[in-house]
Amino acid sequence: MVYSCLREKGQTMTKERILSGMRPSGKLHLGNYLGALQNWVQLQEAYDCFYFIADWHALTTGYADTAQVKDWVRELAIDYLGAGLDPEKSVLFVQSRVPEHAELHLLLSMLTPLPWLERVPTFREQQQELADRDLNTYGFLGYPLLQTADIIMYKAHWVPVGIDQVPHIEFSREVVRRFHHLFGTEVFPEPQPKLTDVPKLPGLDGRKMSKSYDNVIYLSDSDATLTQKVKTMVTDPARKRRTDAGDPEVCPVFDFHRVYSTAAQRQEVAQGCRTAAIGCLDCKQVLIDNMLEALQPLHERRAHYVAHPHEAMQVLEAGSQRARAMAQETMAHVRDAMHI
Ligand code: SF4
DSSP: OOOOEEOTTSOEEOOOEEEEEEOOOSOOBHHHIIIIIHHHHHHTTTSEEEEEEOHHHHHHHHTTOOTTHHHHHHHHHHHHHHHTOOTTTEEEEEGGGOTHHHHHHHHHHHHSOHHHHHTOHHHHHHHHHTTTSOOOSHHHHTHHHHHHHHHHHTTOSEEEOOGGGHHHHHHHHHHHHHHHHHHTSOOSOOOEEEOOOOOOOBOTTSSBOOGGGTOOOBTTOOHHHHHHHHHTOOOOTTOOSTTSOOOGGGOHHHHHHHHHSOHHHHHHHHHHHHTTOSOHHHHHHHHHHHHHHHHHHHHHHHHHHHHOHHHHHHHHHHHHHHHHHHHHHHHHHHHHHHTO
């Protein structure tokens, strides 16, 4: 099903709708960018995109310490805009600025069987991963339902997700089917996961790139910081001396080359590595030059919004108003269907 939407300039567009969001939890790193944001930027061209900052979701695991949530919302807005999300093409908004999400979540909670939530794989997995927090809470159990409300509020057809999030989308589809079955009317499209191959980038120490491992390159890192971080990255441990041959297949630096370097450059450094014709610093310098060039537009856009954070907040305010207008329409349909 394709929905028409009337944009401000008076054009009628018939594009399928995408919705996605991130929790504000601090600065974004290159893994976040390649794993999601870069794809979101591309999707803006072909889809009607709604991208939000999920500040209520941040509370489902971080309810005990909310002091920085507002700052992180602003930081995430700067990272969204720096990455190239364009308010002329996409609706960028903050979840808590559209309180209809809470109403839809509440109404859906009336009809959602508890075992459906309990069997969502991330419920147990995250409780184990975040064992230092008490996640035996109503909000944490219910977060996939809040996510469902986020998605179906805008009648989104597609949700760009990683493979681990697919059960959440299937859960949303089940909730939609149950709503339609109970109230005898079709209000929402069933959302589908949009899986995309994303380049894998390890952390500076070769493990998964993660803030908790302190092995990340932030979008906010200056050229000098990025250069320094790449220079100290781990390499093939067999290359202890400059004269030792190495194996690019076991070197995290070469994983970065796969993302940022041309095929010809990769071939050249791989051969130089295997024959010890080049040293690791030579190899890394090629990478550093390519990374700085690729990230320059992002760094420039980001620097603008760092200098003018109020502009980023104005984008969110305007986007939240647009999102809210649509959410109010959806809630009118939902209340009608539920006879309330
Ligand atoms: S030359 Fe490059 S690919 Fe080879 S071990 Fe050194 S950094 Fe890694």
